[in-house]
Amino acid sequence: MTSTTAATPVVSVIMPVYNAARYVAAAVESVLVQSFTDFEFIITDDGSTDDSLNILRYYTSDARLILRTQEHQGHLPPLNHGWQQARGRYVARMDADDISLPERFAKQVAYLETHPAVAVVGGAARILTDKGLSQEELRYPAEPAAVREALLDYSPLVHPAVMMRREALAAVGGYRLAFSQAEDYDLWLRLSDSFDLANLEDIVLYYRVHPEQISVQSACQQVMAMLGAQASASSRRRFGKDAAADVATIDFVALLKMGMPRTQIESGLLKLVGGRARNLLREGSPDVAWNLINKLSKIIKQHGSRDGKAALALLAARASFLQGMRWHGLAWAGEACILRPRYLILGLIWIAHRLAVPKAA
Numbered sequence: 001m002t003s004t005t006a007a008t009p010v011v012s013v014i015m016p017v018y019n020a021a022r023y024v025a026a027a028v029e030s031v032l033v034q035s036f037t038d039f040e041f042i043i044t045d046d047g048s049t050d051d052s053l054n055i056l057r058y059y060t061s062d063a064r065l066i067l068r069t070q071e072h073q074g075h076l077p078p079l080n081h082g083w084q085q086a087r088g089r090y091v092a093r094m095d096a097d098d099i100s101l102p103e104r105f106a107k108q109v110a111y112l113e114t115h116p117a118v119a120v121v122g123g124a125a126r127i128l129t130d131k132g133l134s135q136e137e138l139r140y141p142a143e144p145a146a147v148r149e150a151l152l153d154y155s156p157l158v159h160p161a162v163m164m165r166r167e168a169l170a171a172v173g174g175y176r177l178a179f180s181q182a183e184d185y186d187l188w189l190r191l192s193d194s195f196d197l198a199n200l201e202d203i204v205l206y207y208r209v210h211p212e213q214i215s216v217q218s219a220c221q222q223v224m225a226m227l228g229a230q231a232s233a234s235s236r237r238r239f240g241k242d243a244a245a246d247v248a249t250i251d252f253v254a255l256l257k258m259g260m261p262r263t264q265i266e267s268g269l270l271k272l273v274g275g276r277a278r279n280l281l282r283e284g285s286p287d288v289a290w291n292l293i294n295k296l297s298k299i300i301k302q303h304g305s306r307d308g309k310a311a312l313a314l315l316a317a318r319a320s321f322l323q324g325m326r327w328h329g330l331a332w333a334g335e336a337c338i339l340r341p342r343y344l345i346l347g348l349i350w351i352a353h354r355l356a357v358p359k360a361a
Contacts, residue, residue, distance in 0.1 A: 009064075011039035011105055011163070013092045014082030016075045018046040020096035021055060023208060027096050028059050036105035039092070041065045042082045047072030052096070076183055080174045086166055095160035097208040099128065104204040108163040111200060118144060119168035119195035120188065122157035123204030130210055138207060144196035151192055151233075155185035155226070161205040168195050178247050181218045182225030189233040220295045223272045225250045227265060231258045252303040266308035269296060274315045281322050293319060310335075 013031055017024055031041055041064050045053045053069065060067055070078070083091045090112060092105060104123065111121045127134040140156035141147050150156035162184075172190045179186040188197055228250035235243035235258070243258040244250070255265050273296045280289035293316055300312045313335040320329030 009038050009040045009088045010109060011036070011090045011092050012083070012086030012088035012166070013039055013041045013094055014079060014086065015041070015043050015094040015096060016046055016078035016082075017043060017048060017052050017056065017096040018072065018075065019048045019050045019052060021048070021050040021052045023097035024052055025055050025058075026099055027094065028056070028065075030099040030101075031094060032059065032062055032064070033102055034100065034105045035102050036109055037064075039064060039105065040087060042068070042085060044068045044070060044078035044082065046070060046075065046078055074180065076175050076177050076180055079183075083164075083166060083169050083174055089166055090163050091166050091169060092163045093160050095208075097210070098160050099206040099208075100161075101204050101206070103202075104161075105163070107200055107202060107204065111198070112163065112165065115196075115198065117196045118198050119191050120157065120162050120164045120197040121200060122162040122198070123200040123202055125158045125161050125205040125207040126203050128206040128208045133206065137203065140199050142199045142201050144198050147197045147199065148192055151189055151197075152230075155182070155188060157184070157188060157197065157199060158205060158207060159184040160207070164191075165195075176244075178244060178250050179225045179229055181222035182229055185226055186229035186232065189229055193233075193236060219273045219276050219292050220269065220299060221250075223269050224252065224255060224265070226272075227255055227260060227268050228258065231255065231260045235259070252299055256303075262303075262305055263307070266300065266304050266311070269299065270308070270311050270315060277315075277319060278322065281319060286323055289319065 015027070015031075020027070028041075028043070031039075041062075043056060043065065045056060045067070047070060056067055059065055068078075068081075079093075090109060092108070094100060108121050108123070112118060115121075122140070124140075125138040127136040127138065138158050140158070141150050147156050168191055169187075171194065172187070174187075175183045176186055177183075191197060228244055228247070232242055232244040235241055244254075247254050247258070252265060256262065273292055277289040277292040277296075280286070280292070297312060297316070300308050304312070314333070317329045317333040320326070
């Protein structure tokens with residue numbers, strides 16, 4: 001661990017690292033070259049088994065960098081330890097595979113200094129892939145009122161692009177382990193009970209997307225945690241009590257106990273995880289896509305309703321046809337028809353319609 005400067009910094013940057021050797025040098029350097037220099041950089045290596053730790057040690061000559069190591073625990077314990085140990089009045093998030101633009105901290109500090117009611121400020125991000133910088137951007141509502149409205153449906157902030165007031169984090173207790181993979185969404189909802197949240201219009205981060213990242217591999221858990229965050233926020237608004245207060249892990253059964261209808265859980269999983277799987281197929285990542293579908297299949301088959309299982313079969317059939325696996329797709333379609341015979345009737349109507357429409361000359 002390196003020594004820190006004696007003066008209390010304005011910003012504390014927290015970044016967990018786990019097996020990010022391919023990207024972590026660029027991430028660290030993007031922080032160290034910020035135009036706003038009054039910060040400490042708290043990095044926790046979470047038991048990496050690749051060369052991440054050796055790469056991080058190269059940068060410890062910078063007195064602003066504080067390097068911690070621990071056995072692998074997942075990304076949430078380092079985040080909570082980071083903000084709890086932070087000396088700055090603002091806490092900036094950073095991920096080990098992203099790149100912060102040079103003016104990011106300066107712009108976010110200036111915003112928080114002039115908007116005392118805002119506890120969290122994010123910003124726009126541009127997608128970065130292994131092929132290079134994309135033209136695709138992540139843009140969410142900027143004004144606090146619009147962010148508050150969007151929070152009812154989704155997480156309208158890019159997590160590794162935010163800067164937060166440390167005192168606000170302490171007031172709500174930081175990240176909750178039960179909401180792993182959607183811990184940011186749960187945090188925004190709890191913070192919004194007492195504070196405003198906002199986004200800068202400027203692009204402040206290059207957000208890396210790659211098939212092996214945590215948010216892809218844990219899509220099912222992420223969606224259930226998102227649904228749990230919504231149910232938790234709803235119970236606080238309606239009853240003044242947090243339905244997730246005593247929940248250790250958010251899963252299908254926990255969501256049912258929190259009062260969420262089975263059909264709503266199924267719908268959320270099928271829409272969000274299914275959509276992600278189809279996108280991965282179109283992007284040429286069939287192994288990752290079918291990994292998601294198989295994980296979703298286990299959950300729906302164990303806990304879902306008959307309609308949910310039929311909808312899952314249709315999803316798998318569409319994915320099979322999209323990948324050119326016709327016989328596989330027909331098998332899944334047959335399962336859907338067995339579960340819900342009306343699908344067979346609808347299919348026959350569709351085939352008849354296609355046969356009745358004359359082909360263009």
